[in-house]
Amino acid sequence: MFADAITASPLAKKLNNAPILLTEGNNLTTLTKERLQILGVKTVYIIGGTGVISNNIVNTLSSININSKRIGGVDRYETSIKVAKELTGGNASGMFVVSGDTFEDALSTAPIASKLQYPIILVAKNYVPASVKNYAASAKDKDLILVGGADVLDSNISNELKATKVYSQSDKYSRNLALINDFKGNLDLNKVLVASDSAFADALSGSALAGKSSNPIILLGNSNIDTISNFISKNDVKNVNVLGERGVISDNAVNSIIGTSTAPNSYLDSIADNTDLTDAQVDYLLSQLQGDWYKQIYLEDKKVSIPYDSKILHFNTKTSGKYQLITAYKNDAQLENIQKIQKNI
Template sequence: MKKKYSTPLLCFLLIFSLLSISIPVSANTGSTSVILDKSTIVLTIGQTDTLTATVLPADAPNKNVTWISSNPNVVKVFNGVLMGLSEGTAYITAMNPSPNSNYGSCYVIVKKPNSDMKINKTSSTLTVGSTETLTVTISPSQAVHWTSSNTEIVQVFNGVLMAQKAGTALITATAADGSNSVTCMVTVTDAPASITLNKSNLTLALKESKTLIATVSPPLPYSTYLMWQSSNPGIVAVSGGVVTGVNLGTAVITAIASDGSCRATCNITVTETGLNASRLGGANRYETSVQISKEGWPNGSPYAVLATGNNYPDALSAAPLAQKYTAPILLTDKTLPQVTLNEIVRLNPSQIFICGGTGAISKTIENQLNSMGITTMRLEGKDRYETSVSIAKELGATSGELILVNGYEWSDALSISPIAAKNGTPILLTDKDVFPDSVKTFVGSNNFYKTYILGGTDLISNQVKNQLPGSERIEGSNKYERNINILKKFESNLDLSKICVATGADFPDALSGSALAAKLSSAIVLVDNNNLKSVTTQYSTKSLKQTDDVYVFGLQGVVSDNVISKLFAK
């Protein structure tokens, strides 16, 4: 007898059977695909191109790509950058390391270029901040387009490379018609640290202390620090850059990185006075002017200024002109002294400015200079006042400040000449009571707003002063006091670590020295060799404590060592 089942029971059994069957589920195998942005590329030999690989799916855990060339002799590949090496074909394959990954490929054809193109180097190493120039020769001639694969690393403009930061970049030069290209792989490294000191040479007095300042660029690594060493601590002691003279003699101070990677040195001499004094003098004023020229212009000069050594008026305004052309001032007699001629030959100037008319410097001297292949420009006038205007015009001064001095008092003009030269300020001459027409016309036709008048009413009257714009007097009871008052007025604009010293008894040495003082941004201190004035020593004691270098114009009979020792006594 057959069993009979109810309909609900049959339904239950059917559902139970279905649930009991094991149904397989497709597992995620993690397979990936690599898609390239190009399937075919045509290159010429030396040309480059770039393939971009995309790994799918977007959330693939490993998106690394390995690049392979089927024929590296035809095409080489590095991180997707292709370079054609020789004529032929190759497949470039990009593979992902994931299991069951599908690779991407690109068919590359390399042809011979239509033009011949060469670059001066195919690889280069630069430091950050440095530059280099690449050159390309191309035939037939045509324009070249320069590109960098990474402008954050290296920028290129017309072949000039500018290293920006550490890394590598491929520089490509492509012919304008696209037929050829050449490349240079550039590696940029961080610039090594370097140390510079504010002084390379220094003179100390016994027990005197000064501070050396070390500048390190770029900064030293975190674990590295700066050390100071003395080659002879018994002569010069050093601590944290502060150097102290212990005994007479010399020593070398070294600032050095603790890892020894960089260093800088300063040569220190300990003397009784603590001064590095250079005496620039000769047997006469002409030899002294030559010694000054050699000191300031050891490598020659394209320009020079020539003034008479017999009288001062025509050259009192010359220092600003000399500074404009970075030129020395040489002196001449009625005929050109042999020592001056020899110095002109050494300087090898292309042009010489002659201060004054033929009454001061003869036409014969000018012809002699011209015969040497030197161009001359004579700056002259019918008198000393007009000559000062001629020099001011050549200086090119048409506005700002000007300086007015008595045309018969040389010391004031030479006291201020380095300052005027540094600022490009013209020095004009005047009579005591009569304002010369030539000077008045020059001032009135320009836009000067400030006038420094040197001397009291005994040198330049108020009648003259009142005709000048924004006039201000700088006075003193004598030439030495006016010299110091001039320095006080402008000392904030001067480098008082260097001082020039000249006699106040005569003009030639200070005249020649004014060009050197201006070049040094220094000042000239006038001294009385027989009776050093208290106003001068008081100023030195107060304002010249940090003076390191002293340039003495003239020999002992003009400015003695005794005067220098008293002037700069510590």
């Protein structure tokens, strides 16, 4: 459930930039299981109660020698409080409060909350759960930043929580950019991540990456492409990383966002197995991969066997003035996709 997972972004930052992996509620997905094994994970933090992630998953983790620690309450609101206490030990210097029924405002706060180590607390549209009231009362005189307009939160929520700052712009896109502009000093605007407002799984997985590198996440909808393009140009953004495949965010949308900015979009040429890569292509790959997350791209001297089907590229080291693509899983790969499956090298 997105509501539980999105509150984990600041905690993921605290836990040595741990990735946030998604799974089904009752069964550990094959891809997630393999990812845990490849990463050599020893402990998994399960965010959510047994109604969200069952004990069957705990048992599966145990069977592959991975310990688990569950952080979950009776509902999403109590879970967010328990995550907050795990993050801060109950002594937060501030907090973000967002709707627990939509993911966009929480996603907008994630990179900032991760940087500041502020918990992300969830409330209902028209009431503040008792667990949240108690936590907010214990954090008296601390920053309580409420993010949500009339489209997601009733006006009484701000007064009830005694918010010190409210972002109540009329839509999620305006709130998103208002947050980024106000917290520029805590963010690295050399790179931004763009996420669709309709694909929470892609956006959620990117929240840990954004938190790690303190890059903002910009929400993309059908009506705000020009606004995003102006923001990128005005702030001299150097790199734009897209969260999601073309079915989620089209090439036309990305090209419109980039506009006349100097920020690189992507190479559009396809590359097949055993293709020599130009220096320009390799320089692009290396520059885009710095500081990013998944170990899905490998710079190797020889072909490496990977036990799952994904878009994985293997390069040999530079010999005779050339890098060569050794294997491109799922047939041909496109260099533009590489931004979406990245790793530290």
